[in-house]
Amino acid sequence: METVGARGPGESRPFEAVLFDAGGVLVLPDPTVLAPLLVTYGGSPEIEDHRRAHYAGMAAKSRAAASESDWDSYNLAYVTSVGVELELQLLAASLLDRTRTAELWRWPIPESVAALAELEALGVPMSVVSNASGQIEWVLEHMGICQRGAGVGVNMRAIVDSHVVGVAKPDPAIFSFALEHHPETTSDRILYVGDSVVMDVGGARAAGLHPVLVDPYDDHVGAEFTRITSLAELPALLR
Ligand SMILES: [Mg+2]
Structure with a gap:
């Protein structure tokens, strides 16, 4: 797997926040x-x-x-x-x-749920940006994965649903609805984790974020973007 390199002197923590796609990243x-x-x-x-x-x-x-x-x-x-x-x-x-x-995108990915808790414990600011149908915030909260603010799942600063905001990936404008909740971090220090090359890698790049593709089965060997097998690899990119 490609790793996120280029950690220069004094840059021990190149990435400071994470935005997540929902489908294929948090739920299936x-x-x-x-x-x-x-x-x-x-x-x-x-x-x-x-x-x-x-x-x-x-x-x-x-x-x-x-x-x-x-x-x-x-x-x-x-x-x-x-x-x-x-x-x-x-x-x-x-x-x-x-x-x-849309409602069937509800099965929590166990490795992702565990990784979210680890990232929260590390104090990593997080949000969700999903192409969805108006249901995704309710589903994520109902399944105990995450919610805006404190709750049963991990704390997200924002949960953006394309149907709600009226713009969808790969249009980079959708990310602004989450980025406004991360004012202390420039976009080049924020990871966007998705499972679509077109919607997620393409959209995140256009928004100036660093894209990371969830590629558990090495379907994208040789790709020129960062790939991870599971969200369990994220803490190492953020420490
Ligand atoms: Mg997806």
């Missing part, structure tokens, strides 16, 4: 729903296989340079990844598309 489309859904067509019942399928889907979506609303390449890669039989893949992809509603 609920595999406890999608696994039984696709078993009928030959899909794997294993949660781990569905975790892998999400990132295979995102890699396909990025390769296709698909827009945020175009999930065709994601759906086909997902059902293929979990082992749906060839002649049933289009049917299964269509069913996946209709089942994976």
Whole structure:
């Protein structure tokens, strides 16, 4: 994995704050729903296989340079990844598309939940910037992952939902709704952690943030941006 280097003298802590994408970074489309859904067509019942399928889907979506609303390449890669039989893949992809509603992006990624707590203990300022449907702040709080201010989950300064603010990644303007809550830090010292090359790496770069791609299965070997296997690698970038 590429590391964030260039730590010059006196620059022991090049990054001071983290903004997070939600889907694929904090939560996944609920595999406890999608696994039984696709078993009928030959899909794997294993949660781990569905975790892998999400990132295979995102890699396909990025390769296709698909827009945020175009999930065709994601759906086909997902059902293929979990082992749906060839002649049933289009049917299964269509069913996946209709089942994976905004509300189903709710399964907390265990490594991410643990890493958020560690970052909070380190005093790292954090926020969420998500292309969503108006539901993501409620979902994150309801699942006990994070909320604005103190609560059951970790403390976020801002939770930005594209549907609420009216602008979506990769438009860099969406990040300003979070950055206004981090006035003490310049954008080049803030990480943006996402799972989409087009929406997250592209959008964060355009906003002057340092992009980090969650790439647990090395789908993006050789990429020229920072990649991490899980959020557990973030504290090392911030200390
Ligand atoms: Mg995402």
